[in-house]
Amino acid sequence: MDKFIPVLLGADLNCYNVARAFHEEYGCVSYAFGRYAIGATMNSKIVRFTAIPDFDTDERMVETLNAFAKEHEGYRLIVLGCTDDYVSLIVRNREKLDPSYIAPYTTRELIDDITLKEHFYAYCDKYDIPHPKTFIHEKGMSIDGLPFDYPIIIKPSSSVLYWKHEFEGMKKVYRAKTKEEAQSVLDAIYGSGYPEKVIIQDTVPGDDTHMYVLTSYSDSDANVRMMCLGHVLLEEHTPKGLGNHCAIVTEYRRELMEKFKAFLEEIHFVGFSNFDIKFDERDGTFRAFEINVRQGRSNYYVTSAGINIARMVVEDRIENKPFEGTLFNEKEIYWRYIPDSIVKARVSDAQWKKIKEIKKAGNATSSMRYKFDLKFNPKRRLFVMLHEHNHKKKFARYYPAVK
Secondary structure: OOOOOOOOEEEOHHHHHHHHHHHHHHHEEEEEOOOOOOHHHOOOEOOOOOOOOOOHHHHHHHHHHHHHHHHHHEEEEEEEOOOOHHHHHHOOOOOOOOOOEEEEOOHHHHHHOOHHHHHHHHHHHHHHOOOOOOOOOOOOOOOOOOOOOEEEEEEOHHHHHHOOOOOOOOOOOEEOOOOOHHHHHHHHHHOOOOOEEEEEEEEOOHHHHHHHEEEEEEOOOOOHHOOOOOOOOEEEEOOOOOOEEEEEEEEEEEEHHHHHHHHHHHHOEEHHHHHHHOOOOOOEEEEEEEEEEOOOOOOOHHHOOOOOHHHHHHHHHHHHOOOOOOEOOOOEEEOOOHHHHHHHHHOOOHHHHHHHHHOOOEEEEEOOOOOHHOOOOOOOOOOOOHHHHHHHHHHHOOOOOOO
8 A cells, every 4th residue: 555644634533533533543643733732732743733824825825735755755645635625725736735635525526515504405415315495695786575484594605715704703604583683783794895696595393302413425437336324413503613423323214314325425525524414303404504515524433433534535445445335324322522520411311311321332432532632741731621621611601501
């Protein structure tokens, strides 16, 4: 097998989860680049991070990665983006990167198209994938007579462009209970300079436990090699972290996975994909919210279920193993990156009983508590301890326990 090095763009939990997958499977250290350091990848023995303030520009990214390639001649370099912005950066500059780089992504045209939420919902309509009732809003348009009742959900169609126009009170997703609240949110978004459309949607009822996440890997021939479905038990509730998964139990729902598999193969998608889905108890449907054209932030739930995401890429792009059918995960595991006490206080007694059964069977894991990285590494151990303590404070402030 060719020698290879994982090169990751980003520094957050997503980056650490990917680095951990590569280290567990191949014992290798990943190299990461980003604009600034984040605790998730600091003082780690499995990822070497370099901060470059203007790394999110095309010129600096290409210059940095090509310089890295010259320093590591003889290696294949697997480059993976850990945010939407970095994936876009890789894809639009793919031809400028040193030939030693492997960028396992679909075409720029498809990415630019499908990551606009308004276009994604059009795909859903075409391929019979349920999604929330949606109204596409443009700057200056009235919000009188929406085809659904308040409260409503408001979010940008383009996440990449949205985060480039920061403003006070910025959130990942907004909930408006009245027309006045909705107009205030829209004025703030457009007033920031955000140039794209905004999505207004019917609120699908239900708390965090109604959410699901589906992760897939499609090989260079667009065959879906694996799918792993996670039932979300708890999400973050901070303004900018709203919707980030904190605790997941995997589930096997073959019919649901087959529907998304057919969709991905029909559009000839390549690389990792990640779908946010919510169960609508009103009619028993699973409604798709969005697609991410990368591994999700919580991707270690997939690796801990026995489907190492690093292995997916290496077998496809380094070892050139032929496609032998889709692996649909059936193993039940419990994943989290926060203390169990936070989860226990915010899920039902029945759900916590289920978690305890999974833990007793030895199928529970935490992203941050990687024994290899914590051993003889006091700075890392201190970070994990503070990280967990800070999350207790965040949840107490933004999502207090009801028990």
